[in-house]
Amino acid sequence: MKRRKWPLENASSWFLLASAxxxxxxxxVLHFSATGQTSAGIIEGNPVARWVISHWGLYGMxxxxxxxxxxxxxxxxxxxxxxxWLGHALLWGGTAVVGSVVVYSIRLLLQHRxxxx
Numbered sequence: 001m002k003r004r005k006w007p008l009e010n011a012s013s014w015f016l017l018a019s020a021x022x023x024x025x026x027x028x029v030l031h032f033s034a035t036g037q038t039s040a041g042i043i044e045g046n047p048v049a050r051w052v053i054s055h056w057g058l059y060g061m062x063x064x065x066x067x068x069x070x071x072x073x074x075x076x077x078x079x080x081x082x083x084x085w086l087g088h089a090l091l092w093g094g095t096a097v098v099g100s101v102v103v104y105s106i107r108l109l110l111q112h113r114x115x116x117x
Contacts, residue, residue: 008080011091012073018098019069023062025105030058038112 006012026044030053033042044050044061052064072094080087 007084008073008077008087008091011088011095012076015073015076015091015095015098016069018095018102019065021102022098022105023065025102025109026061026065027058029105029109032109032113038109040112042108042112 026049029038029042030044032038033040044053049061049064053061056063073091076087076090076094078087079090
C-alpha cells in the first residue's frame with residue numbers, strides 16, 4: 001500500500017526542524033552565557049521571547065516558540081488551499097529565516113566561546 005503524502009509535508013517538516021533547532025540553540029547559548037562560559041553576556045534578541053523567558057523560563061520559551069511554529073504551519077496550510085505556491089513560499093521562506101537565526105546563534109556561540117571560554 002502506498003502512503004499518502006500530506007500537502008506541504010516536506011516544507012512543514014523542514015520548517016519545524018529549523019524551529020526546533022532554534023529552541024535548542026537558544027537554550028544552549030543562554031545557558032553558556034548565564035554560567036559565565038562566554039566572553040560576553042548574551043541575551044535573547046527577540047523582546048517578546050525575552051519577556052517570556054523572564055516570566056516562564058526556558059521551558060516557557062520552548063512552548064512559546066513551538067506554539068508560534070505550529071501557528072505558522074497552520075496558516076501556511078490554510079493559504080495553500082487558495083494559493084498552493086504561496087503556502088509553500090511561506091514555509092520555505094520561514095525555514096530560511098529561522099535557519100539563518102540558527103546559523104547566527106552557532107556563530108555567536110563559537111565566537112564568544114573561542115574568545116572567552
